Amino acid sequence: MSDVSIRLARADDTPKIQYLHNLSVQDLCSSHYSPIQIKASLETFMPVDPGLAASGTYYLAEVGDTLVASGGWTPAVQEVGLARIRAVYVHPDWVRRGLGRSLVTQAEDAARMEGVKRFVVNSSLNAVPFYSFMGYRVVSSMELDLGRDITFPIVQMEKHCKK
Numbered sequence: 001m002s003d004v005s006i007r008l009a010r011a012d013d014t015p016k017i018q019y020l021h022n023l024s025v026q027d028l029c030s031s032h033y034s035p036i037q038i039k040a041s042l043e044t045f046m047p048v049d050p051g052l053a054a055s056g057t058y059y060l061a062e063v064g065d066t067l068v069a070s071g072g073w074t075p076a077v078q079e080v081g082l083a084r085i086r087a088v089y090v091h092p093d094w095v096r097r098g099l100g101r102s103l104v105t106q107a108e109d110a111a112r113m114e115g116v117k118r119f120v121v122n123s124s125l126n127a128v129p130f131y132s133f134m135g136y137r138v139v140s141s142m143e144l145d146l147g148r149d150i151t152f153p154i155v156q157m158e159k160h161c162k163k
Contacts, residue, residue, distance in 0.1 A: 004068065004099065006061050006106065011054035016067045017087075018048045024089040025124075032125035033152065040146040052086060059106055061099050067091070069099035073107040076120070083111040085121040104134055112161060119159045128155050135159050 009017065022042055029038055052058050058072030071088030085107060090100050108119060120139075123131050128138070136157035143151040 003063050004061050005063075006059055006102065008056060009053040009058040009060050009070065009072070011050050013060060013067075014048050014050045014053045017053055017060070017070050017089075020067050020070055020091055021048055021087065021089050023091065027092040028090070028095065029124055029126050037146070037150060037152050040148065040150045041144075041152045044146045045144060045152075048087065057107065057110065058086065059103050061103060068094040069103055071100065071103035071107060073111045073116075073119070075111075075114070075116070079118075081115060081117040083114075083116040083119050085119055088121075088127070100130060101134065108159075108161075117161050119161075121157050123155045123157050125153055125155065128157070131157050 025042060026038055029041075033041070052072065052074065055072070055074060057074055059070065060067055061069035069088075069090040072086050073083045074086055076082040076084055085104060088100055088104060108116075111119070119136070121131055121136060123136075132138075136159045139156045139158050141153060141155050143153050146152055
């Protein structure tokens with residue numbers, strides 16, 4: 001990972017984050033979801049939020065000008081000390097190189113500095129082993145309704161900070 005640099009995202013990064021996001025979901029989710037589920041999920045609930053990119057809590061991993069991973073966190077509004085891990089995606093050619101782990105760790109460390117004590121994430125089925133490795137535990141499962149009788153199963157996971 002020596003040639004990988006990590007920086008905070010900006011609003012103008014949104015198009016390349018969206019490209020990475022689409023590529024990652026289409027490739028990496030294909031082991032757990034049908035092509036119809038993947039297409040509907042990208043159309044229905046997975047557009048990248050420009051506000052997330054500009055939040056100051058979302059990170060990009062790049063090699064030169066190429067985006068190879070992204071991810072971050074946001075404070076949860078319903079509970080003080082709670083944060084959501086958000087939109088962690090890795091380019092299919094860059095998986096299993098520690099990029100996702102580095103970005104989640106960076107997000108958790110930054111959130112802890114802001115007083116966060118607990119993290120939650122809505123994980124796609126293919127990412128559950130990754131989050132489990134990172135210390136998250138399954139809380140519940142649910143199916144997102146994408147319309148047209150299409151659902152997208154996800155797993156809600158959480159992690160408590162070490163004291």
